[in-house]
Every structure is written in structure tokens, then in C-alpha cells.
Amino acid sequence: MTKGRFGRYGGMYVSEILMHALLELEEAFERIYPTEEFQKEFHGLLRDYGGRPTPLYYARNFSKHVGFKVYLKREDLLCGGSHKLNNALGQALLAKKMGKRRLITETAAGQHGLATVMAGNICGLKTEIFMGVKDIERQASNVNKMKLLGAKIKPVKTGAGVLKDAVSETLREWASCSRTTHYLMGSTVGPHPFPTIVATFQSVIGQELKQQILEKEGRVPDAIVACGSGGSNALGAFKPFIEEKGVRLYFVEGGGESLGAENSAAAFQHGSPGVLHGSLMMLMQDRWGQIRPSKTRAAGLNYPGRGPEISHLCEEGRVKPCYALDREVFEAVGVMCRTEGLIPALETAHAIAYVLNHPEEFSRDDIVVINYSGRGDKDIEAILRYYYGSS
Amino acid sequence: MTKGRFGRYGGMYVSEILMHALLELEEAFERIYPTEEFQKEFHGLLRDYGGRPTPLYYARNFSKHVGFKVYLKREDLLCGGSHKLNNALGQALLAKKMGKRRLITETAAGQHGLATVMAGNICGLKTEIFMGVKDIERQASNVNKMKLLGAKIKPVKTGAGVLKDAVSETLREWASCSRTTHYLMGSTVGPHPFPTIVATFQSVIGQELKQQILEKEGRVPDAIVACGSGGSNALGAFKPFIEEKGVRLYFVEGGGESLGAENSAAAFQHGSPGVLHGSLMMLMQDRWGQIRPSKTRAAGLNYPGRGPEISHLCEEGRVKPCYALDREVFEAVGVMCRTEGLIPALETAHAIAYVLNHPEEFSRDDIVVINYSGRGDKDIEAILRYYYGSS
Amino acid sequence: MDLLEMKFQDLRRRCEGAHMAHVYYGDPCEEFSLKLVETLVENGADMIELGIPFSDPIADGPIFQAACERALKAGVTPVKCIQAIRKLRSKGIQAPIIVTTYFNIPYVMGFTRFLESIKEAGAQGILIPDLPIEEAEPYGRMTIEKGLHMILQIAPTTSKTRLKMILEEASGFVYLISLEGVTGSRLKSTSTTLRLIRNVKAYTSVPAMVGFGISKRENAETLIQAGADGVVVGSAYAKIYMEKLDNPFEALPEIAKQAYEIKLGCKNRSF
Amino acid sequence: MDLLEMKFQDLRRRCEGAHMAHVYYGDPCEEFSLKLVETLVENGADMIELGIPFSDPIADGPIFQAACERALKAGVTPVKCIQAIRKLRSKGIQAPIIVTTYFNIPYVMGFTRFLESIKEAGAQGILIPDLPIEEAEPYGRMTIEKGLHMILQIAPTTSKTRLKMILEEASGFVYLISLEGVTGSRLKSTSTTLRLIRNVKAYTSVPAMVGFGISKRENAETLIQAGADGVVVGSAYAKIYMEKLDNPFEALPEIAKQAYEIKLGCKNRSF
């Protein structure tokens, strides 16, 4: 029980085969990340390719609707349509500098897969993406984009054909090629050093946010609300505020259809600590430790585990674990469409739904920031089906 | 023959019914646009809602591919996925300050319609969008987005069911409601003052571009390449460089399947001056002055006229009129995907295709800027069909 | 004094309002249009507004849009339309003829050549719905020089300042657009139109014809009684034969009746 | 000396390499697994690696993934697997039993309770593929304290430094992962594996068993001759009954033959 611990969570629970790769990655990250060369290249790409800084938008109409000031941290405007590129660019650059020739990863909503192939192309690395067959079906538009960009898509049929299974499959693949291939982990999950690396790359969100809100309001916000499963966009936004005890931090997970055991992805609501995919974290599992399938309409939140750092922050009480149900999420999409002309990703809409449905948590003078993690282009079909029935 | 002339082009060729609305608009624009209040609100929204400034990205891999330095002005990163929001936000704000309650417009690719309903929602104005039935079919994803955002979609069945017909229909509708409704013209076309207003709002592209290239290269570029039909993204990019005679300006229109009369949208190649939709401009027409239908796979370039200002600049020789054929365009999409991980809009891909296919126009030391007007999400189906056959 | 001015003088003498019938030439074929004009003139139309079809008639509603489309598909050209004027004259039709078309048609033909052709064929004037007063220079002057009238339009949205500008240039008559909309729109309330007529008549002695949305005898009556010098009826006629496109000639009796009714509405002029 | 140590001593005395058969318990039903273990032991398996199925077996290839899935669907639980050890012992099976499972299973049960249960049931050790040496503390110590071996793994990617760390903690035997991949992968070239064996044998006298991708007598022969103390065969057995899932018992003769062959490959030990 050594490295990469967040309270009791984290660790490196992987096959001995992969240990060399994780240790190599840890060493490379610690050595390369702080260099001026890396920082310059990384932040240059984030700016010129990614479109950073993303704006902090005062959502006037939405604020009027809820009765307090709401800002949106616009990660939807990042190239590719979500926060995922922050991490993908960082890791791809790192992998290139480590001499790797290929990237593998998994994706659920497709956003991370998309970000990975973009970053891969920029860095001249081949990309192979594992995706559950069910996710391939429901996120067809992102699958098509990834294909066009030249990624090899590997359908994963095992298990329920969703994210959890794709992660397992990618880990298996990595065991066979870790010398030449980097596993570009998409969220703050997996064995150390991934949770730390991903959170570090994503923390650019919070750094910008802090500067922007200070410029606009002269003070830190009262609350930051982010959706998540692994926790990368949430941690990215929360990081620079962890020590600012006055800032309430809300983490909204996928409640699914209902909180009932078979219809949810709310690991903080009915999960317990356990080990999956290399890390000890809050996990949906049965009493024997078999992982329970998660369920939510938001593919990107459909993972039975919460990353170790967010698991720890929730356990500590620093972050409040919350959830939103599918129905609330679709309704929240509608409100954001009407008030601000923005179609959020279903994942993002969890954070919006929470703000809409929990007036008791916010007061009239509050300044609330929603980390607007992604746009809803990929979810249009599902949203249309909700609003207009099957067509 | 008075106002809003660019050389011989331009004018206000509309029914007397609409004259009051145009004159009111002209007056309001001249009065309101320069005010600090408007500027602050407009640029505030462009920044925080739209995501401006958009980056100027040095496309290293693409540059290597073509053999000279190519920068991309990343309008695809603007909220909504194209440059259209610059204009839509400006006009919606103006309409609101003029006391209008409703926006109408037409759209082909759907990008302008999308931008209009976004801007409408922000400003609290209802939105109604006229769209040719053929375009509704081929740009389904944008239609769905507009619907979700609350726009009323009016299918236009007259004529060929494309952009030209939708513009006519919107003008007809406007004649019946111009006191309360603003026609939010989507490109630098239509009667004065539209071409001037749209170019003014879009010129933010060129202003940023100039500052950015000076920062990065210490000099203005050798060439700027933009696609277009009406000319709004091109003029937006060109405007601050018109007087800089050393900067070559290329305007790439939709060549279509071939330059043959029935298969193209290349008005500069086989058009002549004429009047359509309120303005004298370069136009595809038969020898009697009947407008000829245009044809190109890029819905947003599928208009038989070139706006008056771009018509004039081409006639004067300041801008070089060029075209790209459909096949070249699809191939250009592929190159951009592979080299930079970006899927361009089919419209944008015209500019890319021109740069790829005209090495004789560029030398090794050139710095070339492509105005990367939009992303290809809306065109994925068509692109997939080209690359993988019908699926 | 030309045919048009004589017609107004004549009507004034008989205390009648004018009835101008608007027809898009060549819909669905030339033969029919020629016969249609004849029928209209014989049954109560005092003058003819002869439309040259345009591919993108932005001031026209669905009925006339479809008419243009059919006529163009049938191969009608501006030259054929102009020849039609000659044919009508040679058939002995004396009614004044105003040629209507969108600006691009004469622009592409060359404005002077266009004027010369229609003058020579026997027309009295032109009406270009997308050529407002601001753009009419130098075309208005050229028209007068060729001995033709340029009919200008005034709308409910026209400001007083512009009204005066337009009336200053008016020739032949002014065309009052009755409503905010396109041809073929339904005229729901006439209050705006009546105000428009009052305003115009206060400033000019040039005849004022009212058009757009007129389809019934009562419309004509109301407008003429309010001081209009005449009415223009167009889509209402096209609508009748549109339903019998297989053999539009069958529609002529009904059109004749309708023209007669409209003319009746124009007759009780109280001044 | 426990059953495991005795087994190695015995084999060494007989100049034989060890043959460990890896089985996921409960696939496709408990009865079959019990019979399978019996068959294996009777036909040449010196020891048994008894897998407790896990929902997400990330070190396993498709064959063992499917095995886990079937077993879980059939209702197997960790407790039933542990009871199975007792059943095997009560049937008189003397072969050492190593319990294999992913870390979450003992973690959720409580590591101590887990160790106590399997010890009590009659197991000799545990192998947790996702518990590398870095995470093995305090679990390794606890295992030793309960009188069980914690079997550690070494891979072709293991650095010399880590090799030494691992060998220092090794107990019972070390499990050499023959290739970079998952269980059931095809062992294409043995050169890496042979180098791995040499390296390990240079540093330790703890027995070294080689696993992953071994399916043929020749594989076993080569590895044993190169100095391995034994081989592990798993997916190769599962693959045989996988094709007869309707009645997997029918596959037992073929499995028996295969086990015998493998054991033959272990016999010619040259030292």
C-alpha cells in the first residue's frame, strides 16, 4: 500500500506485467511534465488547437430561471466538444516524448475516444479505441467521427458491452503491448499514476475558472457543481478550490432511471469500497465483490466506480456526492436549450439538473458555477426521442 | 442608385413594403452599433458565450503535407460550430434594442439557423427558420438541434427546395411582419444594409487574425484563403487586409460535381451581374435573367449569387475567385482528418481543397491562413457515404 | 395623352373606378394567356397588368409563384411576353397594358432595349415591384423618355416622407399595396388600406390603384368608395384556372363572371 | 512442511517438473468442476489452481472470461468455491490447492476472514493476479501468518530490481508469466520465457512455475528442460469442455488425455 493514495483509495492493483509500464509512466510524468518545453507545447496546443481558455459564461436567463447567479464553465467549447481533450493532449504528448508509437483507450460516450484520436493525430501516434457494443450503438455519431479521423474501433462484446467491459479489454490489450503502446486513460480512474496524471491535466479547468470568477465577481464562487463518473471534469474544476473551504463542491453522478439496484449508476448512493481496474475506489458491487452493472442514459457516466480521489473527497465530506435521475436530466436539457440556446451533453445535464432541482442547497446571493463539461451533439437522438417520442 | 454600393454591386432592390424596415435597420445600426453599451454587450457575448477569440492554429502536420506554413483561423470552435454566431449575436442584439420581438431567417447548412436560434434565445426573441425541404433532409442533425432549441422550422417546398427558395420565402414572410420581426440575414447578401451589417459583425475574425498572426509571425500573412457563397466568412477574414496589398486573398466557391452548367455553384466562373434577393451581384442565370439553380454537396455554398462586396472585390482583382470540386472537397476532408485530427465542414473543406490542389499559387516561404469556417459534424453522413459508400 | 391617361379620363367621365387585371403571361401556355386577357377585357377589365414570369418572384404569393414556375417550364421568355403585347394589339385589344416584372429581367436584357421593345409592342408602362424609388434613378427617367409610365408602388409601411418622394415621381398612376404581405394574401381588414388611400389622395391627383388581396366585388366597392381610382385583381383570377389546369379554357366563363362582378364593384363611384 | 512444499520435494526427488492445472470453479456448474479437478489430478495434475470467478477478470483472455461469466450466472459465490476445497479434500484429493482470485473478492470478504476460510477448507496458498508486490503489504504478511503461501508473479516486463524485490517475498513458488498478454494467449516464441527462467533461477531457489499460453506437451518439455520447476495449464483445458457445454462431462476423457500428455512433458527433467 504505497503510491497514489487518496486516503484509503487508489493504489496500483494490476498484473505484474503492467507494473513496468506504470512505473515508467510515473517516472516520465514526474520528469517531463514540469519541464518548460512540455509546458509550452502542452499549453500552446491547449490554446491554439483546443481553444483554451474556455469562457466562464454568466448564464443570465438560466440564472433568472433558478433565482441565483449561475456561471457556466464552457468546456463544451473545447475542440471535440468536451473537457476530454485537456487530458488526451497531455497524455499523447507525454507518450510521444516517452517514445511510444501507439495509443489505446476505451470510450463510452465517445468523447474521450474522439479526443484521443485527435491528440494522436496531432502527435503522430496511431490510435485504437475499445468501445462496448452497446455504446457503439448509442453513440454512433462519435463512432463515425473517430473512424473518419483514422482510429481503429475495437468493439467489446464481453459483459454488458459497456464502458466497464471496454476498460477491462483495454487493460488486457495493454498487457500485450505496453512497451510500445500507451494506454491513454480517459478519466481519473485506473491504477496510479493515472488518477494523478489525469487530474493534473484537467486542473487547467479550475485554474482558469478561479481567475475568471475573480475577475468577474471579485471573489470565489459559493458552489461548484460538476457531473462525473471517474471524476475527471469534476476534479479538474474542483482542484484549486479544495483548500477554499467556503466553496461548496457538488459531484453529481448518474442516478439512472431510479436509485433501485438495477437501474442506476450512483455508486456513492449504493456503492462500497472495492478494487476494479487497478484502483481501490467507491464501487457498485454485490456482497461478494462482483461488480454490478451500472445503468444510466448518459453513456459517459455509466461506470460502476468513482475514481479514488473523488471517492476520498466525498468520504472526507469535502465534496458532496449527489445524483440526478434520467428524467430530471432530460428536462434539464430542455431548460438549458430554452434559456441559453445551448444543448448540453447528457452527462453535463446531470449537473444542471441538480442545480434546477435542489433549490434548498442554494440561496439568492449565491454564485454557482456549473462545470459545463460537454455539448450534446452526440446525444441529440436520445434527447429527441425523449421529447418527441421515437421517430 | 444610392446606398450600400460596392462598385456597381449592391443596392436595395426590394418591394416598397420592406423599404421602411431596411431604412429603420440602417438607421438603428448606425446609431446603436457604435455605442459603448452595444459594443460591450456584443463583445462580452462573443467572448463568454461564443468563445472568442478563436485561436489561430499553426497546423504543423498539414503544413508539412503541403510544404508551406498553414495557419487555421478556428471559427469551428465558435459556439455552434461555425462563424455564423458572430453575425447572429450582433443582429439579434440589435433587433432586441430596436424593439423587435421575433427573428426570422433562412438556412441551408443549418449553421446560420442554429446560430440564429441560439442568439434568439439569449436575447429573448422567438425564432422562425425557413429551410428548403432538400436541405432539411440533408442537414437533419442541425434541423434537430434547431428544433430542440425551440425554433419553428418552416419547410420551403417551392423551387428546388434549397437556399435560394428559402431566402425568397423569408423575404415574403418579412413583408407581412416587418414591423415586429427582424430578418436576421445570414450572409453578406440581400439588400443594403445587410451586406454591410453582416460584414461588420464578421470582421471580428479578421481583426483577431491580424493581431494573432502579428504575434506569432511578426508579419501579415502572404495569403488568406476562405470559402464562401454569400461571402460572410471570407469578408470577415479579409476586411482588415484589403488595404494590405501584399496579402493575397482567395475566395473559394462551390465548384460542385463539375463546372458544367447544371452541376455547379461557381457563380464567379459562369455567372454575370444580376439582381436577386434585393441586391445586384454576381449571379448564376440564363440569358433571360432567370436564376439558374446552383448545385454543390456543401449546402452552405449552394446559392446562385455572390454577395455584392465580394462580387466587387473579385471584379476589381483584389480577391481571386476560385473554386473546388466536390470530389476534391471530400478528399480534403480526409487530409485534414489525418493530419490534424479535425473534421471540417464541407464548406470549409473547399478552402482546404484549394490550398491542397494549387501548389503553383504558394511558395515554400509563404504563410497561408485558411479561414476554418466550421466543423463537419453536420456533414458526417455525407462524408461517411463518400468514404465508405452508402451505409 | 396615351392610352392609359385616356382610359382614366374616360373612366372619370363615366364615374367609374378602374379595374386592372393582373396576369402572368404563359401560364400554363401562351394560347391560354392570350385568350385569358381577351376574356378579361371583354368582361370588365379596363386595363391589363401583364406579368413577365421570373424565377424568383419575391413579392408574389403561392398562386403567382406557381404561375411563374409553370410558365417558365412551358418555355416562356421575356421576348415571347413582349411579342404577346403585339399579338393582343393586333387582335384589336385597346386596353392599356402595364408590363410587370422583376428588375433582373430588364436589367439583363438591357433596360433601354427592354423599354424600346415593350413600347414598340404597344405597352403603356412598366411596374417593377423590386425597384423602389431609391433605385429607380436613372430607370424612371429613361422610362419617361421612351414615352412610357413607370408605375411606382406605395405600401402601408411607406412613411410620409417617402410617400411625397414617390408621388413626386409618379407617372400614370400609383399602385397602393393594400396590405403587408404578398400577392394573393387575404385582405382581412380594410382600415389600413382606407387610411392609405386617404393619405395618398391628400397629396396627389395622380390616379391611385389599389392592389393585393382583392378578390371580391365588395372589396372593390369599399375601396372605390373610399376614393381609390381603381383596383388590381390578379391571383383571384389565376386561382380559378389553376384548378382546371388540364383544360384551363374551361375556367374562362367563371373568370368572365368574376371580372364582371369586380367591374360592377368599380362602377358606383361617388364623386 | 505443507502439502505444497512436500509436493515440490517429492517431484524433485523424482526428477519431475510440476504440472498445475488452473480451473475456474463452477463453470458451467459445481458438479462438473469437482469432477474436472478429480480427473485432472488422476491424470497428471500435480496441483490445482482453483479460480474463484470474478466479474471482471482483467488478466484473463476470452476463454476464462467466458468461464467466469458462466460460473457467475450459474450462481457460484466465493463461499461455494471455498466449500469446494473442503469437498475435494473429503473426496481424498491430496494435491496442493492454490486459490486464485482477483483482489476485490478477498478485499470485500475481509482479507483475514478469507484466508482463514480457505486455510480451514484445506488450501495451501493464494494467487492474486492484480496484487503486485507494491500492494502486497500487509496482505503477504497476513497470508504467511495464517500458514498459507502468497504466490507472486513475475513477468517478462519485470525489471531486475523488482525481480529481486519479488523474490525476496516469494513463498511456495513464483509464477512466471510466460508472455506479455492474458491467459489463453498463444505462446509463439519461447525465447523470452527461457530468458525469464534463467534470470529467476539465477537469483532464487524458490520453485518457479511457468504459466500463460501453455497448451502442448512440447511447451512443457521445453520449459522444464530450460529449468522451470513446473508449468501451469488452464485455458487449454477449459477450451476442451467449452465446446461441449451441453454435457461437459463428455469432454473429460479428452481432458484426461491432455493432462497426461502435459505431465509427460514435465517428466524428463535433466538435473
Ligand SMILES: Cc1ncc(COP(=O)(O)O)c(C=O)c1O
Ligand atoms: C461531456 C462529459 N462529461 C462528463 C463525463 C464524465 O467523465 P468524468 O467523470 O471523467 O469527467 C464524460 C465522459 O465521457 C463526458 O463525455
Ligand SMILES: Cc1ncc(COP(=O)(O)O)c(C=O)c1O
Ligand atoms: C461552415 C460554413 N462555412 C461557410 C459558409 C458560407 O457562408 P458565407 O459565404 O456567408 O461565409 C457556411 C454557410 O452556411 C457555413 O456553414
